[in-house]
Amino acid sequence: MSIQETTKQALSELFIDQATDTVIAEPPPAATEESVDQEEAVRLPGVIDQNYDTKGFHLDALVEHEQLVRAAEILFGLGFFIESITGVDWIKEDQLEAVYDFSRYDFELCRVVVRVFIPRTDPHLPTITGVYTGANWHERETHDFFGIVFDGHPHLIPLLLPEDADFHPLLKDFKA
Amino acid sequence: MSQPIELQKDETFVLNVGPQHPATHGVLRVKMTMDGENIYNAETVLGYIHRMHEKMAENRSYPQYMPNMGRLDYLSAMAFNHGYALVVERAAGIEVPERAEYIRVITVELNRVSSHLVWLGAFVLDLGGFTPLMYCFDDREQILDLLESVTGSRLTYCYFRFGGLYNDIDDEFIAGTHVFIKRMRKELKMYAKLVTGNIILMKRLKEHGPIDRDMCQRYGATGPVARGSGIDYDVRKNEPYSVYPDLDFDIPVYHECDSFARYMVRMDEMEQSLRIIEQALEKLPEGPVNPKKKPKIIKPPPGDYYAAVETARGNFGIRLVSDGTKNAYRLKLRSPTYSNMHLFDEACRGMLLADALAFMGSLDLVIPEMDR
Amino acid sequence: MGGYFTELFTGTKSLLDGMWVTLKEFPKRPVTLSYPHESVKMYRRFRGHIELIGDDEGKANCIVCGMCQRACPSGCITLAGEKPEGSKKKVLTSYILDFTTCSLCGSCVESCNFDALQFSNEYNLASTNKEDFIMDLLKRLEEQK
């Protein structure tokens, strides 16, 4: 079994107790014609395969925010390292997306993207610094740029922005 | 040797290394809590050269953003350009002619050698040896001259275009590169004698600055830092892009997990880069360097795309979120030293100040790339 | 004990090796260039600041299409033109380059379809006066004639 399938299976177990049994076998989105906004809006939590050649990553997992730490633990156990954490501001849907990139050191190539959607007002996420120590700076950076509060983070002060910064420049409604 | 010492929190003082300090090579600030000359902990303070490149990406069209890439990592600007070109080509589905791919590889590898040369000089300077810096800069000068004759600039090349290149290389460049490879092989032997073999250097690097595999995984360290810890991870091999699969080269891996291992990885990488350049020059096909048909205005279909390249410092990844317009909706730059520097705090505890700064040098930091 | 003397021996040898390398460099000629007295020849492709290309009479080739202005990522080009009476083509009346924000990327030169822009070979551009970097390229073209 390739690492992609193993990882997919492991991550799928997160969603089993969610009653919707169709989630695991959700087909990859074939049509990209419809706008990404609608597609993201209807997407249910679950893991889907992506076409590496066109997308640049293999697995795309959408999780609820209470499943996030568990997902990170699964990936850590499978030998993934953390590449980056970032956010995307979907201002039209009034949502923030946090994107976690994971990759592997060995030759079985598998890039995993874990996404979480959270409301734009009062965005909170659990920290994964307990699993990946290196998430510390990435989470601080995401907090800087998007204002996402990572609950349980040991040292959530501005990293790249000045220490007294109270603005979040990558939000779409930010005006300099 | 830095034996584990019981450090007392209540007997410490804070030493500000940076933002203006000779060892930080730029405006990095490390707030070290010290017990005597031993480090109790070190908090890195970033952001002194933060320019919000990611926001700029949202306000510029795709081709307009290309020059920004050279400003991220001024030492391996070519590789950063390559990463950005890759992700946009992947998103917009632009084909690259083969000759352009080969020339990309040649220039990126030349740039990698020049970047490692600066690192070598600066690293030995950190250790107190001044002369190798001058030799390194002399050698690097040859590369910069070569690249300048092709791209027109010396540091922030901005040489790649989506689907191709700014312009073609000429015979003069090819001849010059062959001369350079010959010279560099000789110089590498000289460095081995002058620097690598030196007992003082070995004593300072061997068994100092330990980074093990687990630590790399937790922090996401890549590049020579990971390869010095026994992880054979190199994007050029693990996730082949461009024409790297057609070229024969090795990834140097050392299992000692110390500063000397990282040092040796980079020294060997220069040799491997020369090999790559030599082969690429040999295989260089004729043909155009820009695709015949290319969209006039680049508007990738909505969705998110990812591409990674191996820069001189490690895995540089770009996540591009497109909404179908001519500007990126969101562009995330995953810079390698950001993760590599992050582990400094954990790794340097209990070290002597001199060793910690040598360790910092072995991480090969480029601050603008970290702060973005 | 064996290691003690081996290390002493190899260590000393490595130091002497290093000293031999630097000694060999000592009598060699310097590779540097004493800059203000001599200077390097710039490469043909060297990217200095941009300049206008004129025809034989010194008139700018520019037709004031404004492509360069739009291509510039940092908005450092300001140009204006007017249509003289009886002429079909627009004529350039001013072309200002704000070099303080220019990043020498060359997008303007590439975007130009009328062979009107090129890179100059100027690199001695240091000045203590900011106004020196607001360049009037049209004036420059006239002066070159």
Place this chain on the structure above:
Amino acid sequence: MSLTLLNAVIAVFIAICFVGLNAAYLVWCERKGAGFYQRRPGPMENGLWGLLQPPIDGVKLMTKQLLIPGGVDKAIFMVAPVLAMFPALISFVTIPFSETIVAHPINVGVLMIFASAALGGMSLLVAGWGSRNKYAMISSVRAVSQTVAYEIPLLITTITVVMICGSLNLSDIVQHQLGGFWNWNIWPFQKSVGYNLLMPISFLILFVCAVAETNRAPFDLGEAESELVAGFHTEYSSMGFGLFFMGEYANIVIGSCLITILFLGGWSCPIGDLGFFPFTNNVGWFLLKIYLIIFVFIWIRWTFPRTTIYGLLNLSWKYLIPISLFNLLLTAGLLKVF
């Protein structure tokens, strides 16, 4: 009495001139040498080959403002550079440049030099403590532990030579080596002790100790510009810095004088006194020898990276002290035998 005093005053005056000129032009030599080692020409602009650089630098240093950082102990802060310069000057009083050119020959000249050298370490401590700067503080602590560690092998090696020559008077030590280079103490065969194979190694030990005592690269832990910014003189500007600089170069000259006298036969002509000018025992040979040694000092500085404090102490306690002690015992034994 008064004549002796006058003599001493004149000697100190000459010493100051000598030290000052030496310091200035050694800086020039150092920069020029660094340039040649590094494929570049070194100072070129002022005068022929940049020969006017040192006086111009001197003028620059003297006209700069002497900054005193807030909150320092002014007395200590100001006295430190003087303390760096003073022992170096004192040492010159006893050094015999030739048979006749010596300011004040003292029977225990060796002791005198070591006493003032120990005082030199003091100046670093005072400067580091008085600067109210953490880098300077770390630097001075390093420098003192370095001085303590390296004075021991230095003394032991010197004692070996003193035993062979049977005198603490520097002139006598040179007299003992007159008559050709084969009589110098550096060789493994000696008139008085027969074969002592460790003598060349003793010479090396003395050389290493001299480099370490003068805080030169690769033992410049006190300055360590990439770690401690500028070490103990971080806070000094103008002539305060200038005095430290001069003191450093004066110490280098003293160090090389000591090496020349103890091992290389001082002012003696390498092929024996032939009785016509350059080949007599004269001051020229002495100066030639010390500048050759200074050349090696510069050569070493521009070749090696810096050691760390444990590397430095390891070298001293694991190699230099045992070997020099062993040589001391061996020499003592040989003296008994022959």
